[in-house]
Structures are given as structure tokens and as C-alpha cells.
Amino acid sequence: MSNDPLHGLTLKAIVQALVDKHGWDRLGQLIAxxxxxxxxxxxxxxxxxxxxxxxxxxxxxxxxxxxxxxx
Known part of the structure; x- marks a missing residue:
């Protein structure tokens, strides 16, 4: 078992999860x-x-x- 929290996740899944949580407007503020x-x-x-x-x-x-x- 890996201790890496990103293990097994695709970049697409990461981006989609962030968009789902924050929305594009807030995500653009958090990461300009x-x-x-x-x-x-x-x-x-x-x-x-x-x-x-x-x-x-x-x-x-x-x-x-x-x-x-x-x-």
C-alpha cells in the first residue's frame, strides 16, 4: 500500500474533483x-x-x- 495520496489517481480525476468541490471561478482564484x-x-x-x-x-x-x- 502506497502512502502517496495521489497513488492510483489520474490527473483528470484530480482536476474533476477540484472543479466539483470549488467550481472554475474559485479554482481560478486558488491557482491563478x-x-x-x-x-x-x-x-x-x-x-x-x-x-x-x-x-x-x-x-x-x-x-x-x-x-x-x-x-
Whole structure:
């Protein structure tokens, strides 16, 4: 059993969980990146996050802080 809270989760599942919890507007405030603030969608966000390690790290950190620790 892995201690990694992201183990077994896809990036799509992480983004969808954050959108479900916060909505796009709040997510754009929490992580100020264009893919969350200008015409956001899960697919466009995934394309950006897969190419941009620093942004992906911010999304994963928010997920761990916000959702995984609440389980």
C-alpha cells in the first residue's frame, strides 16, 4: 500500500474533483493559471497541465491539501 495520496489517481480525476468541490471561478482564484480562468474546461486544462510541470504541482498540492487529507 502506497502512502502517496495521489497513488492510483489520474490527473483528470484530480482536476474533476477540484472543479466539483470549488467550481472554475474559485479554482481560478486558488491557482491563478489561465486554463482555469479563461474559458475553462477539463480537457483544455489537462492539455496545459500535462505540458507544464509547475502548474501540475500546484494542482496536485491543492488536491492533497483540500481533498485527500479530508478522507
Amino acid at each position: 493559471i489561465r486554463c482555469f480562468t479563461h474559458d475553462p474546461s477539463v480537457d483544455s486544462s489537462l492539455k496545459f497541465l500535462r505540458k507544464t510541470p509547475w502548474a501540475r504541482e500546484k494542482v496536485e498540492a491543492l488536491y492533497i491539501k483540500d481533498i485527500a487529507n479530508k478522507r
